[in-house]
Amino acid sequence: MKKVLLIFFLGLALFSCEDREPEPIIVPSWLKPRLTELESSGECYGCRVQRWTYNEEYFYHLYCDYWSCSNCEVYHNNGTLVEWGVTVDPVDFEANKYRPTIVWECGDEL
Incomplete structure (x- = not known):
């Protein structure tokens, strides 16, 4: 029985492991002027884009x-700026958003 379980888990490990490259994390070009504005104001401490x-x-x-x-x-x-209740339901967004990724934090290079 132990051999069967060992073979099962070994097979599972072989099939579940994929060679994936992580998706690059980039700041969209349309967002860079807004972030530059924040940085140049000197008030971007504690700011981030997720x-x-x-x-x-x-x-x-x-x-x-x-x-x-x-x-x-x-x-x-x-x-385009999200219009809550018009283009996106805020309750559904909060309940169903996933995969948070920090794209930029104050002081990061644009």
């Missing part, structure tokens, strides 16, 4: 720790 996947599309969330609005600047993949 990329989320929702409905098979990337969304970019720009947030600074000192802002009072947590979802003020959330952008579609093409750079």
